[in-house]
Amino acid sequence: xxxxxxxxxxxxxxxxxxxxxxxxxxxxxxxxxxxxxxxxxxxxxxxxxxxxxxxxxxxxxxxxxxxxxxxxxxxxxxxxxxxxxxxxxxxxxxxxxxxxxxxxxxxxxxxxxxxxxxxxxxxxxxxxxxxxxxxxxxxxxxxxxxxxxxxxxxxxxxxxxxxxxxxxxxxxxxxxxxxxxxxxxxxxx
Ligand SMILES: Cc1cc2nc3c(=O)[nH]c(=O)nc-3n(C[C@H](O)[C@H](O)[C@H](O)COP(=O)(O)O)c2cc1C
Numbered sequence: 001x002x003x004x005x006x007x008x009x010x011x012x013x014x015x016x017x018x019x020x021x022x023x024x025x026x027x028x029x030x031x032x033x034x035x036x037x038x039x040x041x042x043x044x045x046x047x048x049x050x051x052x053x054x055x056x057x058x059x060x061x062x063x064x065x066x067x068x069x070x071x072x073x074x075x076x077x078x079x080x081x082x083x084x085x086x087x088x089x090x091x092x093x094x095x096x097x098x099x100x101x102x103x104x105x106x107x108x109x110x111x112x113x114x115x116x117x118x119x120x121x122x123x124x125x126x127x128x129x130x131x132x133x134x135x136x137x138x139x140x141x142x143x144x145x146x147x148x149x150x151x152x153x154x155x156x157x158x159x160x161x162x163x164x165x166x167x168x169x170x171x172x173x174x175x176x177x178x179x180x181x182x183x184x185x186x187x188x189x
Pocket of ligand 1: 006021022023025035037038039040041043136
């Protein structure tokens, strides 16, 4: 299996508005692949405008927020590049689609990495951040997974959150638990 980096991808819509989505970038030699499932705004945007910016951040509230419908995270324009980055990004990569592979379920956009820039220091791994990312992925797959599997995985991930979270990780976790519990109660359907 290839290495996958979880990040926030910014693409640009037909009327120039930026769109944020948490996505995994799949390493493929020197290229990075963006693989959005249909239907998706990221997919539509890349089909009409083949540029994206990947923001790498340790602020996991942004992953949780995007998954829970909050996408108004501060952006900054990138000099000489059409897609903005997260203001909070530790670093960002400027991606240009050089090849697209059509697929009925999950097309793949092969991107050349034009530039990588660093903005802030990376201050080490944190288990609660990793747990929030896992829970955010679960929260996008509630319709595909059994309740038993979701409950089992959340119980395990919660151990790392309880032991190692700071306030931002706790806030992100609480956002995701509200979504997952609302789905369980049928409030999301
Ligand atoms: C960490 C993380 C990684 C994700 N990776 C992908 C991905 O590679 N492909 C995908 O289609 N959705 C992925 N998702 C789910 C998307 O973020 C979500 O479906 C989003 O709404 C994309 O659709 P949009 O472009 O319409 O916003 C991921 C979610 C998380 C939290």
